[in-house]
Amino acid sequence: MIDILQLACKYLRFNWIKTSIVVVAIALILFLPAALDLLVRHGATSLLTRAAGTPLVLGAQGSPLELVLNSLYFETKPPPEITYSEVARIEQTSLATAIPIYNRFRAGGWPIVGTNLDYYPWRSLELAQGRYPLMIGECVLGADAAKELSVQIGAHVISSPEELFDFAGSYPLRMEVVGILKSTGAADDRAIFTDIKTVWIIAGLAHGHEDVTQAPDDDGTILRREGSRTITNASTMTYNVIHAGNRASYHLHGKIEDLPLTAVLALPHDPRAGALLRGKYLRADESMQMIVPTTVIESLLGTMFRLREYLLLGSALAVFSTLSTTSLVFFLALRLRQREIETMHRIGLPRTRVLGLLATEIAIVIAAAVALALIFSIVFSRYVDLIMLEILT
Amino acid sequence: MKAHSINCFSLIAVISLIGCSGRESGPPAEAAQVKVYAVNYPLAYFAERIGGGAVEVVLPEIEGDPAFWQPEPDDLTGFQGAGKILVNGAGYAKWLDYVSLPQSKLVHTSSAFKNQYIEISGAPMHSHGDGEAHAHGELAFTTWLDPMLAIEQAAAIDAALALPESGFEALKSDLLALDQSLAAAFTRLSGQALIGSHPVYQYLQRRYDLNLRSLHWEPDMMPDEAMWQELQALRRTHPSKILLWESEPLAGIKARLDAMGIQSVVFDPCGNRPEQGDYLAVMRANVARIESIQLD
Numbered sequence: 286m287i288d289i290l291q292l293a294c295k296y297l298r299f300n301w302i303k304t305s306i307v308v309v310a311i312a313l314i315l316f317l318p319a320a321l322d323l324l325v326r327h328g329a330t331s332l333l334t335r336a337a338g339t340p341l342v343l344g345a346q347g348s349p350l351e352l353v354l355n356s357l358y359f360e361t362k363p364p365p366e367i368t369y370s371e372v373a374r375i376e377q378t379s380l381a382t383a384i385p386i387y388n389r390f391r392a393g394g395w396p397i398v399g400t401n402l403d404y405y406p407w408r409s410l411e412l413a414q415g416r417y418p419l420m421i422g423e424c425v426l427g428a429d430a431a432k433e434l435s436v437q438i439g440a441h442v443i444s445s446p447e448e449l450f451d452f453a454g455s456y457p458l459r460m461e462v463v464g465i466l467k468s469t470g471a472a473d474d475r476a477i478f479t480d481i482k483t484v485w486i487i488a489g490l491a492h493g494h495e496d497v498t499q500a501p502d503d504d505g506t507i508l509r510r511e512g513s514r515t516i517t518n519a520s521t522m523t524y525n526v527i528h529a530g531n532r533a534s535y536h537l538h539g540k541i542e543d544l545p546l547t548a549v550l551a552l553p554h555d556p557r558a559g560a561l562l563r564g565k566y567l568r569a570d571e572s573m574q575m576i577v578p579t580t581v582i583e584s585l586l587g588t589m590f591r592l593r594e595y596l597l598l599g600s601a602l603a604v605f606s607t608l609s610t611t612s613l614v615f616f617l618a619l620r621l622r623q624r625e626i627e628t629m630h631r632i633g634l635p636r637t638r639v640l641g642l643l644a645t646e647i648a649i650v651i652a653a654a655v656a657l658a659l660i661f662s663i664v665f666s667r668y669v670d671l672i673m674l675e676i677l678t
Numbered sequence: 679m680k681a682h683s684i685n686c687f688s689l690i691a692v693i694s695l696i697g698c699s700g701r702e703s704g705p706p707a708e709a710a711q712v713k714v715y716a717v718n719y720p721l722a723y724f725a726e727r728i729g730g731g732a733v734e735v736v737l738p739e740i741e742g743d744p745a746f747w748q749p750e751p752d753d754l755t756g757f758q759g760a761g762k763i764l765v766n767g768a769g770y771a772k773w774l775d776y777v778s779l780p781q782s783k784l785v786h787t788s789s790a791f792k793n794q795y796i797e798i799s800g801a802p803m804h805s806h807g808d809g810e811a812h813a814h815g816e817l818a819f820t821t822w823l824d825p826m827l828a829i830e831q832a833a834a835i836d837a838a839l840a841l842p843e844s845g846f847e848a849l850k851s852d853l854l855a856l857d858q859s860l861a862a863a864f865t866r867l868s869g870q871a872l873i874g875s876h877p878v879y880q881y882l883q884r885r886y887d888l889n890l891r892s893l894h895w896e897p898d899m900m901p902d903e904a905m906w907q908e909l910q911a912l913r914r915t916h917p918s919k920i921l922l923w924e925s926e927p928l929a930g931i932k933a934r935l936d937a938m939g940i941q942s943v944v945f946d947p948c949g950n951r952p953e954q955g956d957y958l959a960v961m962r963a964n965v966a967r968i969e970s971i972q973l974d
Contacts, residue, residue, distance in 0.1 A: 402758060403781055419754045419755070
C-alpha cells in the first residue's frame, strides 16, 4: 500500500502543473457554494439581529433601504438630509427617545457617525480604553477602526474633505481620540463616533473664530462695521483643531433645529407607543418616512435568498461542468499514460494494483482540493469584511 | 435589474460588515435613586426641595457665575453619569454648546415658556463675508428672577423626576409668597427710575414693571472714567438714584455713588450656591433690601 502511495505521489509531483490546476479547480468549485450559503445564512441572522435591535428609523422620503443601511450599518451614500427639529418632533410626542444620526463624512476611509451619548448605552457599547467624548472635537473609535488606523488614546484622526477641491464646503477637522470601544462584531466596530455638533463643525455649519467684535479696525479681517454688525473678510480664522483655548468660541450658525441629520433612531417606550408614533408619519403629505428596519431587511433578505437559490443552481451547474472536465482530464491522462501502464504490467504489477494506483492519485487530488477549499473558507471568513468593503466602495 | 443587483451587493457587504454579535438591547434600566446635576443654583435648590432625600442633587463647585463656567473634561464626567441634568434654557450656560451630554437625561426647564423669553436688543452681530449676519447670546437667561417662571421651571423638574412624594407644592407656595413680597416691595418703587449694574434683571423688570436700564459694571472692579461718564449720560435721560448690584460693590464704588446721590442696593440673582442660607433666604434678603430703600 505504501508503495502505491509513493508511486501516486511521485506521479502527481512530476506532473505538478496539471495536478495544481485540477486541485485548484475542484477546491474552488467546492468552496464557492459553501461560502455563499454560509455567508448568506450567517449574515442574515446578524443583519436581522441588528435590525430587530433598532425599533424605528426616521428619515426623509426616499429609499428605505438606503436609509436603513446608512443609519444602522453606516454604509451606502448618505440619504437625503432632514433637520434636527425632527428629534424634538419625536420627543414632543413623549412616545419615544430620539437619537440623532449624521453619517456623511469619513476619516481615513471610516465613517464618522455624529450622534449623542444616548447611543452608546442603547447599543450596549463598552469602552476598551479611555472615555466617551465630553467635548466637541473629541471622538471614540470602533475596535476595527482603531486597529486599522493604528491609533491610541490621545492620537488624532482628520476628517476627509468630501471633494478634492472643497473650498467652500467642509473643513477638515482634527479630532482627538479619547476612547476606543470594545469589539462587538457589529458595524459599530467600523465607525468613528463623535458628538453631532462636531460633525456640524466638519460640515461648516458651526465654527469658532476670534472675537471679531473686539478686533481693531486695522486688523485686516474687518471689511466694515454697520452699527452693531461687523462684516469680516474670508481671512477670519476658522479653526480646524479644537482645543481648550478656542473651544468656547465655537457656535452654531443658525438655529439648531435647522441643522442637518441623515436619520433619527426612535426608541419607543413600548410597542403601543411605537405603533402610535408610526401612525403620526402616515399622512399623505408627510415629508418624512418612519421605517421599521426589520421589515426592510426581511424584504431584502427575501430577495437575497431567492438570488442565493439562483446562485446555488449556477454553482451546481458549475460543479457538474468542473467534474465533467476533470473526468475528461483524467480520462485523457489515462490514454496518454497507456504505455506507462503497459510497462507496469510487463514488470509484474497486477491490473488491480494499477487501478489502485490510479484511484490513489484521484483520492490525493480530491483530498488536496478539500483541504484547499477549507483553507479558502478560513481565509475568506477572516478577510470577508475587507473584501466586501472593497466591493461596496 | 441594475438596482436589484446593487441592492444585493449592498446586502452582501452589509451582512459581512455587521458580523455576528447580536449585542442589541433596549435602553438601560433607571437607577433607584436619581442623581441630579444642575447647571445653576436655583435649579439645584428646586430639585432639592422637590426630591428631598429621594434625589442626590449635584451643583459643581464653580467660582463665579455658573452661566459663564467653562468646564474642562474632568468636570463633566459626573454629568455624563447623571440620572437627570437640569438645564435652564434661554441660552444659559454657553458651555452646553460645546460639550457632549446624554440628551435623554436633559431636562429643559424653561421649554414650556420659550415664547416668554426676552430678547436682548443690541447684541453685537457679525457675518462672514457675504454670509448671513448673526449674533450670539441674544436671550436674557436669568428666568428664575420672575417667580412665576421659576414655578414653571420647578414644575418641569417635578415632572421629570416623577417621584411618588414630591415637595413641589410646598415650593410653589414659597415661590408664590416670594412673588407677593417682591410685588409689594417693588410697588413702592413704582415709576422710580432704576439702574442695574449688569443686564441680568430683565425678567424681574418685566414681572414687576420696573423702569430699569442696565450698565455693564462689575461689583468687584472699579469702573474707569468712561464708564462713569456713561452713567452720567444715562442719568440725563434716566434720572435714577438707585443702582441694583448682583453682589456688594467695592467700598470705593459705593462711596462715589453715594457722593452722586445714588443708593447701592444688592439684588442677588443667586445663580451660584450662597455661602450662607438657601435660595429663599437670599431672595427674602433681596426683598428686605428693596423694602429698605429710602425714597425722597
